[in-house]
Amino acid sequence: MIELQAILNLPSIRYLAQDESRIGRKTETARVITAKGVKPIAKVDWPREAFWLYGVVEPLSGWHWSQTYTHLNQVNFQQFLDDLSESLGDTVAVMQLDRAPAHRAKAIQWPENLIPLFQPPHSPELNPIERFWQHLKATWKGENFPSLDALKQRVDQALAQLSPEHVQSLTSFDFILDALLQTAFQRAA
Numbered sequence: 001m002i003e004l005q006a007i008l009n010l011p012s013i014r015y016l017a018q019d020e021s022r023i024g025r026k027t028e029t030a031r032v033i034t035a036k037g038v039k040p041i042a043k044v045d046w047p048r049e050a051f052w053l054y055g056v057v058e059p060l061s062g063w064h065w066s067q068t069y070t071h072l073n074q075v076n077f078q079q080f081l082d083d084l085s086e087s088l089g090d091t092v093a094v095m096q097l098d099r100a101p102a103h104r105a106k107a108i109q110w111p112e113n114l115i116p117l118f119q120p121p122h123s124p125e126l127n128p129i130e131r132f133w134q135h136l137k138a139t140w141k142g143e144n145f146p147s148l149d150a151l152k153q154r155v156d157q158a159l160a161q162l163s164p165e166h167v168q169s170l171t172s173f174d175f176i177l178d179a180l181l182q183t184a185f186q187r188a189a
Contacts, residue, residue: 014088015180016056017171018097019124020072021133023155024050025145049148053155054080056095057129059171060180062164064132068152074105085111096127128171135170136162 025048054076055066065087069076094115097103103116110116119126139158145151 012091014058014091014093015060015176016058016093016095017127017129018054018056018095019127019129019133020052020054020100021137022050022072023053023137023151024048025148025151051148051152052076053133055129055132056084057132057167057171059128059168059173059176062166062168062171064159064162064167066159068155072100072102074102074107077102077105078108081108081111081114085113088113098124098127128173128176131170132167 052069052072053066054069055064057064065084067080067083069080090113092113092115094117096117096119099118099121103118124130136155136158139161140151140154143154145154
C-alpha cells in the first residue's frame with residue numbers, strides 16, 4: 001500500500017496535536033527540597049506582560065513547530081494555520097485540537113492539507129501537547145526576565161534544545177501510538 005501511495009503520488013498523512021500556551025513574565029514557581037525548617041528565598045516578579053505560543057507536536061516522530069503571537073484570537077490562529085500548511089507542503093495532517101472559540105470560528109479557512117479533529121470538551125488531558133507545554137515552562141521555573149524579548153529568547157532556547165526523542169517521550173501516549181500503528185499496518189496490508 002505504501003508503494004502504491006508513492007506511485008500514485010498520494011500525500012502522506014501525519015497526526016499532529018495543536019494548542020496554544022500563554023507565556024508571561026510572572027515568575028514561574030515550584031516546590032523545592034530544602035533542609036527541615038529552612039524556607040527557600042527567591043525573587044518573584046509579577047509583571048503582566050505576556051505573549052502566546054501557538055504550536056503543534058507530532059508524537060510519532062517527535063517533530064514540533066511553533067510561532068509566537070501577541071493574542072489568542074481567530075486572526076492569529078488563521079495565520080498560524082496558513083504558515084503551518086505551507087511548512088507541511090504536500091503532506092496532509094490530521095490535527096487534534098481543543099474547542100477554543102478561535103479554533104471554531106466560522107471565518108476560519110482551513111487549508112486543504114489540514115484536517116481538524118476536535119477533542120471532547122473539557123478534556124485537555126487527552127491532548128499530548130499539554131505535557132509539552134508543562135515541560136517547556138518548567139525549564140525556566142524560578143527565572144526572572146527583564147523584558148518580554150528576554151523571555152522570548154529563553155523560550156526559543158528551550159525549544160531549540162528539545163530533541164525529537166525528548167518530544168516523543170513527552171507526547172507519545174499509548175492510545176495514540178496504538179491507533180497510529182494499527183492504521184499503518186492496515187494501510188500496508
